[in-house]
Amino acid sequence: MKKLTLAAALSALVFTIPATAKDISEGTISVSGSTSGELGFTTTEIDDFDTEFDITTLNMEFSGRYYIQDNLALGLGYSYENTEIEYDGGFEEEDTSVFLSPGVFYNLSLDDENSVVLGAEFGFGSREVSATGEEDVEFDTTGFAMLAEYNHFINDFVALNAAAAYTVLTMEEDSSGIESDTSGLLFGFGVSVYFSK
Numbered sequence: 001m002k003k004l005t006l007a008a009a010l011s012a013l014v015f016t017i018p019a020t021a022k023d024i025s026e027g028t029i030s031v032s033g034s035t036s037g038e039l040g041f042t043t044t045e046i047d048d049f050d051t052e053f054d055i056t057t058l059n060m061e062f063s064g065r066y067y068i069q070d071n072l073a074l075g076l077g078y079s080y081e082n083t084e085i086e087y088d089g090g091f092e093e094e095d096t097s098v099f100l101s102p103g104v105f106y107n108l109s110l111d112d113e114n115s116v117v118l119g120a121e122f123g124f125g126s127r128e129v130s131a132t133g134e135e136d137v138e139f140d141t142t143g144f145a146m147l148a149e150y151n152h153f154i155n156d157f158v159a160l161n162a163a164a165a166y167t168v169l170t171m172e173e174d175s176s177g178i179e180s181d182t183s184g185l186l187f188g189f190g191v192s193v194y195f196s197k
Helices: 002-015
Strands: 029-034 038-045 052-069 072-087 092-109 114-131 137-153 158-173 179-195
Touching: 052 092, 072 114, 092 137, 114 158
Parallel strands: none
Antiparallel strands: 029 052, 029 179, 038 052, 052 072, 072 092, 092 114, 114 137, 137 158, 158 179
């Protein structure tokens, strides 16, 4: 009984928190980028072997959300990752992934500078692995994520955020049908910019 009473009191507290400046109004658009974006060019030379290879990587992640009513948004995330490895003698390998993740998000305002966003995303995409002289290998990917994101607004239009997400990702090789499943927690930091009407 004590647990039930405590839960009821906490629920009443959450639902009676007064509205503040960090409620996000209908028609607002937010655009975010994350710390996983990178562009790299490296060269590796291995001792005891007469070989050298260059690695070029490009990793971009962006997301946008549109608030269809106060504090409730529909969103779309986009992720692109490409890694190319070029060895002495002309042998090359390339690994390219594209992933789209639509989702729904709810903003819970804490005070005039902070809010927490709770959300769920479903994702789908593809991955292609190729190498000189070999057949390309293609994968279909699907995924699901539940996330919580803390936002600290440094002004009315820009927020710094930290997020944690539990994700499940399934990858299926097209020709053989072999599947692999990956699940776990991911953490990240980013910046969001808000545009309101």
